[in-house]
Amino acid sequence: MNSSRISRMTHQRKVILEEVRNTHSHLSADEIYARVRKRLPRVSLGTVYRNLDILASEGFIRKLEPGHPQMRFDGNTEDHYHIICINCGNVEDAPTAPLDDSVEGLEKILGNLTRYGIFGHRLEFIGLCPACMEEKEKYFDTET
Amino acid sequence: MNSSRISRMTHQRKVILEEVRNTHSHLSADEIYARVRKRLPRVSLGTVYRNLDILASEGFIRKLEPGHPQMRFDGNTEDHYHIICINCGNVEDAPTAPLDDSVEGLEKILGNLTRYGIFGHRLEFIGLCPACMEEKEKYFDTET
DNA sequence: ATTGTTGCAAATATTTTGCATCAAT
């Protein structure tokens, strides 16, 4: 593991981190901004976005819908899964059959545990596409 | 099933549908727009967005990253899954342990089948949150 | 001094919407 923790834990960054951690409701950037501004009225939106990025890249928090904030469309309406490149946002079909057995059981259980009406699931494999793999190897080469 | 197919399969809509179907690469809206414009130079971006919505809501295509085009952040960096409300975009943790056994096997298989470097997966259960369930029941009530 | 960070504002990027016109019943 490489410990490139170059960033400073500034007051702003700490408050942003606390606000993300102090709720289970998966806030959006503007919601975080609103909460942080209650404590630091002069904080800027740019600072919030920048710090969310930094915190995520250093593993303090996680970005949902990572990568590119852009919708994509799929002509194939059959149930199937995707592999997503975390670097370039590329999406491919995963050459795998749906896990209906194991996961549909989970859907029913969750329908009871939560008060959600659940009617499907989405499974995405996260990785680097062949092109981005090559790209990375230029930098992280030679360590068997 | 309710057959509220009120939309007309206009020429534009058909071309848009064909372009989404004629590729496996999960195009974004602007990519679809570019391709459609080669065949219908006077088509507008608005028409493309409107038709993608309609086609998705009628089941001809699928929207990936459905719902709200907004990133969300999670203070919990442990592996866990989410339930997402398709109506309001709400995200909650799924009260389920990660499926490491079954799915991590898949990750390895996919790493061989494709040339991706795979290092994780994301499983999301799709449904309606309690609030949106109630909302819907107002309309689709009384059919046991 | 150097380097990372901030606030602010401007710029991008993405998606949605109002509206007059057009097309198909």
Added chain:
DNA sequence: ATTGATGCAAAATATTTGCAACAAT
């Protein structure tokens, strides 16, 4: 005639970035 769809442009949303000032080595 009525209703849904279109093109165009403007608006709304969401995110990123340039830059001068600031803070911490």
